[in-house]
Amino acid sequence: MTNIRMARLQDSDSINALSLHLGYEIATQLVAEERLQCLIDSSNDDVWVFEDAGIILGWIHVYKAHRLASAAFFEIGGLVVTPEARNKGIGRQLVEFACEQAQNQNIALRVRCNAKRQDTHEFYERMGFITTKSQHVFEMYLGDD
Template identity: 55%
Template sequence: MAHVRTAKMTDIQQIHYLSNFLGYESASMEQAQLRLEYLLESSNDDVWVFDQNGRVGGWIHAFKAHRVASKMVYEIGGLVVDPQIRNQGIGKHLVEHVYQVAIEQNTELRVRCNSKRIETHHFYRKLGFWESKTQHIFTKN
């Protein structure tokens, strides 16, 4: 039976495998383990997986984004579905689960999306999200 559940450390290999499809610089398994362990222990972060009979078909990370000048929002930090089983409603199911948590926390749900990911923009719009702001991200090493 397929369902959304809280991620566990025993999911790390499947989560790490799926994370490579996000297009970011790939982390080592050791780095991925440390990151997941941190997030699972954090009271500010949540990670869920879409479990299909013991196989992780996708995962989603959300966190409480606290600000001094504005209200807290619940923000999706990452979402990925196995490319072999996309377009079966798994991503939608994960986002809807996170949205219910946002409702329980009495806050809005937000997601940031790379401007190049046009298909992802369509995905979120179909789920009722709208573009509320355009930003530039500056990084300093």
């Protein structure tokens, strides 16, 4: 029996709290709910949680990316397991579940990692992912913030 299920809106607090372990600032409850609802409503995004005894121990966000110059692929937009539950196979199970979804649609699964997260690189390499390119990410802030 799997402990993996689709995320529900009432999971937003737990998902938000786990995001802190990725190094992101915790969002307000309203923002966390809006973000999760947007992904739940999207036909290109899926969020799955690993739940044990009613406690969410990890989550994975996967989205289908479409490009003009290349075939569509799934990409892991985020993966986190609570530190207390790490090294117990939860992250592996979440990624394997995402792999199954990609395989069912006969498309590749990709993931991008921050260059400084060497342990994360090693995790994905142990799972069979290979580095296909390195890149820089550029961003321009256009809002009033």
